[in-house]
Amino acid sequence: MMFAPLSEVFCSVQGEGPYVGHRQAFVRFTGCNLKCDYCDTPVGIQEHCRFEAVPGSGIFSNVVNPVSNAAINEMIDSFNGLHSISLTGGEPLLHAEFIAALNADKPLYLESNMTLPHMAKKVKDCLSYVSGDVKLLPNHLLEDPESHLDRTIECFRILKTKKDRDCFCKIVVTKDTQADDIEAVVNTISGYISCLILQPVTQKEMQPYSGYLLDLQNLFLNEVDTRIIPQTHRMWGCL
Ligand code: SF4
Numbered sequence: 001m002m003f004a005p006l007s008e009v010f011c012s013v014q015g016e017g018p019y020v021g022h023r024q025a026f027v028r029f030t031g032c033n034l035k036c037d038y039c040d041t042p043v044g045i046q047e048h049c050r051f052e053a054v055p056g057s058g059i060f061s062n063v064v065n066p067v068s069n070a071a072i073n074e075m076i077d078s079f080n081g082l083h084s085i086s087l088t089g090g091e092p093l094l095h096a097e098f099i100a101a102l103n104a105d106k107p108l109y110l111e112s113n114m115t116l117p118h119m120a121k122k123v124k125d126c127l128s129y130v131s132g133d134v135k136l137l138p139n140h141l142l143e144d145p146e147s148h149l150d151r152t153i154e155c156f157r158i159l160k161t162k163k164d165r166d167c168f169c170k171i172v173v174t175k176d177t178q179a180d181d182i183e184a185v186v187n188t189i190s191g192y193i194s195c196l197i198l199q200p201v202t203q204k205e206m207q208p209y210s211g212y213l214l215d216l217q218n219l220f221l222n223e224v225d226t227r228i229i230p231q232t233h234r235m236w237g238c239l
Contacts, residue, residue: 003066004098005030006049011079015233022083025076029089084109096122114155130159130167136181160192170197174206195225
């Protein structure tokens, strides 16, 4: 049996990207190797993982951390009608061995910051969906921006779209995001992804001008299917 530290397990709908509205179980891992300006997720290790047994009820029970793969599968199996299981965080790839051994009976949907290629190799054969972020300066604290970019591109190469896996790229756009920075990545990974999602940052004070988002979409449309999709779960207050 294997164990991992989690912050929460619940059932809701995907709020971001091309699978928005699909019903998922969310398994949120703790711990992250990055520090983003707009991060809204508690990433520190907690004593308990909270479990919402009845979707949307807001009633949680506590499960002691770390949680076993058997216990996670039991929680997931209690939910009906799942499209897939979202592995989110924090950074779930920090727990790649655990994910590879999860053995869940629903497709796995990884939400990753795409900076840990050596861990991506360990899960590449068990994922059906990959929602890969590209973290750009200046809204992320990157120790080594150049190697960061190389590692991101390598992660997309390892987890690229193929017959039994959909990999797409999501970039959170703030008023400080530069088109040149996006272009440098998109030109390299466009062959690995099914679409590019430009996600305007949710925090109002950091949001880009709407015309700028449309200009960005126009810039990349000929290279890859490019869509502008904000975080939708924030609009109706769900997890
Ligand atoms: S990668 Fe995600 S979880 Fe980690 S700091 Fe950035 S936004 Fe937060």
